[in-house]
Structures are given as structure tokens and as C-alpha cells.
Amino acid sequence: MPLPDSTTDKTSDAAMSRRSFLRGSAALGGLTALAASLSPLRELHDFTNTEQFLQKYYKELTPDEMTKVLKRIEGEVEKQYGVRPHVRDLRPMDGVEYVYCLNLTRCIGCRKCVHACVNENNQSRNPEIQYIRVLKMPHGSMDVEKGDHTYDAKQVPEKGFFYMPIQCQQCHNPPCVKVCPVNATWQEKDGITVIDYDWCIGCRYCEAACPYWARRFNWTKPEIPKERLNSNMAYLGNRPRKQGVMEKCHFCIQRTRAGRYPACLEVCPVGARKFGNILDPESEVSYILREKRVFIQLKEEMGTSPRFFYYFDK
Amino acid sequence: METLPPSAPASKIARTNIFLAGLTLGFLALAALFTKNLWGHLPTKQTIPIVDKKFLETTPWRQTYADLVKAKEDLSDYDCYGCHEKKKPPTIRYDANQKIVVPKEHSDVVMGHGSHDRNNLCYNCHNEQNLATLQIRDGTEVKFDNIPPLCGSCHGPTYRDWEAGAHGRTSGFWDRSKGEITRLSCANCHNPHSPRIPTREPAPGPHSLRATTTVHESAESSH
Numbered sequence: 001m002p003l004p005d006s007t008t009d010k011t012s013d014a015a016m017s018r019r020s021f022l023r024g025s026a027a028l029g030g031l032t033a034l035a036a037s038l039s040p041l042r043e044l045h046d047f048t049n050t051e052q053f054l055q056k057y058y059k060e061l062t063p064d065e066m067t068k069v070l071k072r073i074e075g076e077v078e079k080q081y082g083v084r085p086h087v088r089d090l091r092p093m094d095g096v097e098y099v100y101c102l103n104l105t106r107c108i109g110c111r112k113c114v115h116a117c118v119n120e121n122n123q124s125r126n127p128e129i130q131y132i133r134v135l136k137m138p139h140g141s142m143d144v145e146k147g148d149h150t151y152d153a154k155q156v157p158e159k160g161f162f163y164m165p166i167q168c169q170q171c172h173n174p175p176c177v178k179v180c181p182v183n184a185t186w187q188e189k190d191g192i193t194v195i196d197y198d199w200c201i202g203c204r205y206c207e208a209a210c211p212y213w214a215r216r217f218n219w220t221k222p223e224i225p226k227e228r229l230n231s232n233m234a235y236l237g238n239r240p241r242k243q244g245v246m247e248k249c250h251f252c253i254q255r256t257r258a259g260r261y262p263a264c265l266e267v268c269p270v271g272a273r274k275f276g277n278i279l280d281p282e283s284e285v286s287y288i289l290r291e292k293r294v295f296i297q298l299k300e301e302m303g304t305s306p307r308f309f310y311y312f313d314k
Numbered sequence: 315m316e317t318l319p320p321s322a323p324a325s326k327i328a329r330t331n332i333f334l335a336g337l338t339l340g341f342l343a344l345a346a347l348f349t350k351n352l353w354g355h356l357p358t359k360q361t362i363p364i365v366d367k368k369f370l371e372t373t374p375w376r377q378t379y380a381d382l383v384k385a386k387e388d389l390s391d392y393d394c395y396g397c398h399e400k401k402k403p404p405t406i407r408y409d410a411n412q413k414i415v416v417p418k419e420h421s422d423v424v425m426g427h428g429s430h431d432r433n434n435l436c437y438n439c440h441n442e443q444n445l446a447t448l449q450i451r452d453g454t455e456v457k458f459d460n461i462p463p464l465c466g467s468c469h470g471p472t473y474r475d476w477e478a479g480a481h482g483r484t485s486g487f488w489d490r491s492k493g494e495i496t497r498l499s500c501a502n503c504h505n506p507h508s509p510r511i512p513t514r515e516p517a518p519g520p521h522s523l524r525a526t527t528t529v530h531e532s533a534e535s536s537h
Contacts, residue, residue: 018327032341032348035349039349109516110515114517115370115517116372125364130520150519151519155514155516156514156515156516259487259492259493261484261485261487266485267371269511271484284478291480313475313481
């Protein structure tokens with residue numbers, strides 16, 4: 001339909017022509033749409049700083065650079081939580097390979113390990129991130145599909161059930177490492193699969209690849225009460241994470257690589273948890289694997305070959 | 315406005331302008347909504363109470379005689395000859411069902427040792443010749459601060475596991491070159507008179523958003 005030829009000329013005397021008005025509206029609309037599409041950026045409160053952005057890959061950092069990085073992290077944590085932490089970069093020891101053994105006959109399902117872990121490793125309290133899930137399982141089956149980790153009993157253990165805590169199995173052949181597109185997670189020579197939280201891009205491939213549901217994603221900025229912050233930290237361990245990165249059990253690197261037992265073990269009221277160096281024939285775990293009835297490995301058919309063993313007394 | 319040709323009546327242009335002005339206002343309103351977040355409400359966070367510190371406690375739930383000595387606590391319970399007479403073993407009474415009758419002075423003792431509580435002879439462990447000590451059935455005297463050999467005299471395999479560090483909690487340092495290891499004693503976890511570990515209150519379970527009834531919200535805010 002042809003426009004009336006005189007319309008545009010005549011109305012140009014008025015404040016605004018229809019064309020320029022339309023153009024203006026379209027531009028405004030476009031800008032609004034752009035603003036709307038950028039609006040999630042407003043939720044990035046602690047957007048990465050230049051220093052962190054330019055930081056090299058963990059394995060390429062020289063000792064001097066590492067010291068600077070640890071200082072930066074200490075400063076950031078102090079600024080945020082008001083506590084000056086002690087952040088270390090603990091490397092694996094020679095002649096040490098960690099193994100965890102868990103006694104299914106003893107575990108009573110009290111979940112103390114879950115919370116000791118959260119407390120030790122500075123996990124988010126809301127939304128909750130927990131590395132350990134305690135499955136309540138009916139007697140006579142090892143089928144984890146029958147397990148329930150949301151049980152809410154007044155008293156444990158309940159009759160007819162046993163309890164099976166599951167956490168990162170620290171596999172010999174970890175599927176999570178294979179799928180990481182940026183090598184932000186890898187297996188160290190002492191058997192611990194670690195994550196560089198500064199290198200992780202949050203794609204969650206590892207979470208999907210893990211057959212044990214051991215990896216957790218920080219959907220929001222982690223919430224840690226200041227008074228519960230653990231100031232003994234390790235770079236690859238329990239330093240506070242950012243929004244958008246993965247985390248998981250790392251056998252309490254900040255403790256175990258300093259010779260101590262993990263936090264979940266030290267809180268266990270029944271001594272169901274055992275940890276140590278499998279290369280030392282005198283260690284508790286060597287004794288258990290030699291002498292006790294060991295349920296080889298969870299989901300053995302996956303070929304992951306975990307370093308986490310379940311065993312029985314009777 | 316009167317000069318406009320009849321093909322574009324004033325009312326029509328005014329309507330267009332009003333429409334476009336309305337559109338602009340609409341866009342502005344949308345922009346305000348987006349920037350002020352008046353529309354898209356973020357998934358509401360549930361409140362999760364901070365876990366009670368009692369669940370983080372690492373001290374064992376029972377104190378042994380050795381712990382009491384160390385902590386310089388009241389040891390009057392172990393002063394047997396405050397009431398009993400020396401060299402006169404107290405007699406043990408049983409009811410018709412062969413259940414031990416615990417005298418009211420020892421009402422804190424609940425007997426439940428062995429299947430069907432059959433380990434009900436006090437002198438299986440207590441020394442009738444010297445009540446301040448214990449004894450193994452072969453007559454070996456055992457002090458209150460070192461009971462594992464006594465328990466191990468019946469519970470052999472468990473004792474073997476305990477010695478190897480496989481039974482009961484060990485805490486401290488797995489790497490002996492870096493620090494000490496602390497091994498708990500039998501009575502730190504087991505009440506010798508009724509050794510079965512009692513049931514207890516579990517720590518709170520995960521506040522799984524999946525477990526709540528609002529499944530749709532959970533799908534957005536968690537995995």
C-alpha cells in the first residue's frame with residue numbers, strides 16, 4: 001500500500017516524524033533487550049580480578065608465583081571473612097598412596113562424618129554442599145539403587161538396615177579427569193584427584209561422568225558462616241570456592257598431606273573409617289585389605305578401580 | 315493539522331502516536347522490571363539452620379578410668395573399700411531367671427553383656443580379692459587404666475584388630491614420623507556392663523531440594 005506522499009513532509013513540522021519515532025523506539029527496545037540480556041552479570045559480586053585472570057596453570061606456576069598466588073588468596077579470604085587464613089600448597093609425598101577403608105559392619109549412620117567434612121572443608125551451608133552421602137540400605141543387598149540418603153530417623157541405627165557412606169572414591173582410572181576439557185582436574189601421584197578451582201570453567205562434564213555422584217557444583221556463591229571458617233587451608237583443598245566451579249572430596253589434603261587423618265575419620269564415633277598409606281605394609285589399611293573381608297570396590301564393573309574399600313567384620 | 319489531506323485523518327496519526335508512545339513506555343517499563351528485578355524473582359532460598367556443634371565433637375562419648383585420672387576428676391566411684399570390707403568378696407545374688415540382682419548402691423550398672431546377657435558373673439572381670447583391680451579368668455590382675463588385654467581375653471579377633479588399629483578409632487597422625495597416634499580404649503566406646511553401642515540421634519540429613527514437595531522449584535535452583 002503506497003504511503004500518502006505528503007504525510008512525511010507535513011508532519012516533519014511537528015516535534016517528531018513517524019520514521020524517527022519508530023527508529024527511536026526500535027533503538028530503545030534494542031538497548032533494553034541488550035540490558036536485559038546482560039542483567040545476569042549483576043549477580044557476579046566477586047568477579048575475577050586481573051591477577052587471578054592472568055594466573056597461570058597450577059602445574060606451570062614457579063615457586064615464587066605460587067607464593068604470590070597463596071598471598072592473594074589469603075588476602076581475598078581475609079577481606080571476605082575477616083579471618084587471616086593459612087593457605088598452603090601441599091604436594092604429594094614420596095612413597096605414599098592413600099587408601100580409605102570403611103567398615104560397613106560398624107557404621108551406624110549417624111552422619112557425623114558428613115558435617116565434620118562440611119566444617120573442615122569450608123563447604124557452602126546454603127545451598128548445602130556435602131561431599132559424603134550416607135545411604136540407608138536394606139539388609140541383604142548391596143544395590144545402591146535401594147539406598148536412601150534422606151532418612152530422617154529419631155534414632156540410628158534402625159532395625160533391618162545398614163548404612164553405607166559414599167564419597168569420592170579416588171579412582172585409579174577416574175572418568176571425571178578424562179572428560180575435563182581444560183585439565184582443571186587431575187590425579188596426583190598419591191592417588192588424590194584434585195581440582196584447581198581457579199582453572200575450572202564449570203562445565204560440569206566431570207559431574208556427569210562420575211558414577212558415584214561425588215562431584216558438587218557451586219550454583220551460587222557459597223555461604224559459609226564466619227565463625228565456622230576453617231583457616232587451615234590448602235590450594236587444592238579447602239580454600240573457599242567461587243560460584244560456578246566444581247568441588248569434591250580430596251581426602252582432606254590440608255590434613256592428610258601434613259600427616260594427619262581426614263576429618264571424617266576423626267569424628268567417627270564407632271571407628272568405622274580407616275585411612276592410610278597402602279604402600280606401607282604396617283599401616284592400618286594394609287592390615288585391613290590383607291586380613292578382613294573386603295567388598296572389593298563399589299561399581300567395580302565400571303572399571304574405575306576406586307581407592308575406597310568397604311569391608312566387614314563378620 | 316487541518317492542512318493534512320483527507321487520506322491521513324488527524325485522528326489516525328494521533329492514534330499511531332499514542333500507540334508508539336505506549337510501546338515506548340512499555341519498553342521502558344520492561345527495562346525497569348529487568349534492572350530492578352521486579353519480575354523475575356530469584357529462586358527463594360530456604361533457611362537451613364547451622365548444624366549443632368555436638369555433631370562435630372570428636373571426643374569419645376565415654377570416659378575411661380585413665381581419662382578420669384588424667385582430667386583429675388572425681389574417682390570416688392573407684393574407691394571400693396570406702397564401703398566394702400577388705401578380704402571379704404561381696405556375694406552376688408541372682409533372681410529365679412538367673413538374672414543378676416544389681417544392689418541399689420550400684421544402680422547405675424545396667425547388666426547386658428554377652429548374648430542373652432549371660433556374662434553376669436561380676437568376677438569374670440572384677441577381682442574379688444582386690445576390688446580396686448580387675449582380673450582375667452586365668453588369675454592375671456589387670457589395672458583399671460589398661461583394660462584391653464582383659465577384654466581381649468574373650469574377644470580375641472577383635473583384640474587382634476584393635477592392636478593392628480583396625481578396630482576402634484585411631485586419631486592424630488597416620489604418618490608416625492610427623493606426630494603421635496591416639497588409640498581409644500575399649501571403654502571409651504563400650505560400656506563394659508552392656509557393651510552394645512546404644513542407638514543415637516543422627517545429625518540432620520541433607521536439605522535436598524529434591525526431597526521437598528516443590529519439585530519444579532528445585533529443578534531450577536539445584537540439580
